[in-house]
Amino acid sequence: MKKIILTGGGSAGHVTPNLALVPSLKELGYEIQYIGTRNGIERKIIEDEKIKYHIISSGKLRRYFDIKNFTDPFRVLKGIFQAVVIMRREKPNIVFSKGGFVSVPVVIAAYLNKIPVIIHESDITPGLANKLSIPYCTKICVTFPESLKNVKGHDAVLTGTPIRQELLDGSRIIGRRLCGFTDEKPILLIIGGSLGSRFINNTVRNSLNELLRVFNIVHICGRGNVDKSLNMRKGYIQFEYLNRELPHIMNAADIVVSRAGANVIFELLALKKPNLLIPLSRASSRGDQILNAASFEKSGYSMVLQEEEMTQMTFLNKIKELYASRNNYINNMKASPVRHGVSKIINLIEKCSN
Structure with missing residues (x-):
């Protein structure tokens, strides 16, 4: 059985698109697990879906001055170590990241373990977490056509956003x-x-x-x-x-x-x-x-x-x-030509996990 680890957190917008992929992943026989934080909004949403949930440490990525900016890098390093342990124990075929600050240690840990990583960027320009994650990923899924020029030089695919059935x-x-x-x-x-x-x-x-x-x-x-x-x-x-x-x-x-x-x-x-x-x-x-x-x-x-x-x-x-x-x-x-992206993303997951 193939295994996928999903990640993303900080707000519901970094979690619900992951849930949109779950029915199709189950149909294809994937074992699904999730990595998030102890107190993030993602924990309750994922545990309510009866998906195995792993907790790691993560700092918040701030664009403004805060005293925690000096301590949170150590929390991120701790999170990377914890995620590496999870990757080595669970041996997933692939990691799919929806962004948010918890995703950075997970993506880096997957890269260190030579596990393919797909990240999804919902907005026209990448968020800070995804900017930090892009060098470690295999593919980048984007939602807007305008986004392709903002991740130029990387392996980006226009997929649209996954929407729950x-x-x-x-x-x-x-x-x-x-x-x-x-x-x-x-x-x-x-x-x-x-x-x-x-x-x-x-x-x-x-x-x-x-x-x-x-x-x-x-x-x-x-x-x-x-x-x-x-x-x-x-x-x-x-x-x-x-x-x-x-x-x-x-x-x-x-x-x-x-x-x-x-x-x-x-x-x-x-x-x-x-x-x-x-x-x-x-x-x-x-x-x-x-x-x-x-x-x-x-x-x-x-x-x-x-x-x-x-x-x-x-x-x-x-x-x-x-x-x-x-x-x-x-x-x-x-009249919109835009369609939600579940099938395109699932096809990409299948291709990369093989």
Whole structure:
């Protein structure tokens, strides 16, 4: 039996694409294991799927000054040693990395053990973890055509992003039932990312009176960000994070407000959901979401509102505009040549693991 080790963590966006590969890998007879951190969001998600989970140490890769920048390199070195031990014990045929800071020790350990490594980059430009991992990998999977020039000189393949089949199989009826909505108002879904966005959360909550006149609202607000004082508002429901319920609720949504992480925007494209993207600003990110959003806006798949331009008034106006023109966005998404990348990535895994 072939064996594959998956890795990736720090946010759900570095985990869920791995899960999209699991059914196909099982069909092909792979034994699947995962390497992550002790307290990362990836641990619960993977253990819920009954996949064998290995814990290693890992430092966070920061672009700003922090005293931990002096100690975390030692945590990374410890993580490399731990990952090397795991590789030698488990002897996987291949490693697939979705990025995030935990992936760097795993990729290096696989390289040291002469195990093929495939990494996947969701955004137009590689994140810091993947930049560090690229010299040690066998193949690089990218999502946007624009990405190919950003990994020039390396063995890059345009695959698209892997999307879980269950997301495509969600039920609108079940989604409405899970939310307890009894009227026929359209559903506005707010996704602030698995870690939440205080900025989006506050703007949404300050706009509830106006929004609830037109929409029922599902608000995925991130861990620790539920406002219990709003639990009794009719037509408004909050979740910290959704896993198994998410396919049904995404299918029930009529329009969506989201950050512009590559995984979620390609899920919205696959589901053909009209969306307003609010990318993370350059002040709090490396600007990858701004590039992702610009690409989707140019293709006619998304409406975009920059965080610096966002006020309660501009937010409400964009929501009204999006809902009024939703059919245009749906038609543009129907005409998209982009398909999700499970089959291409699986073929690459098969080729490299042989």
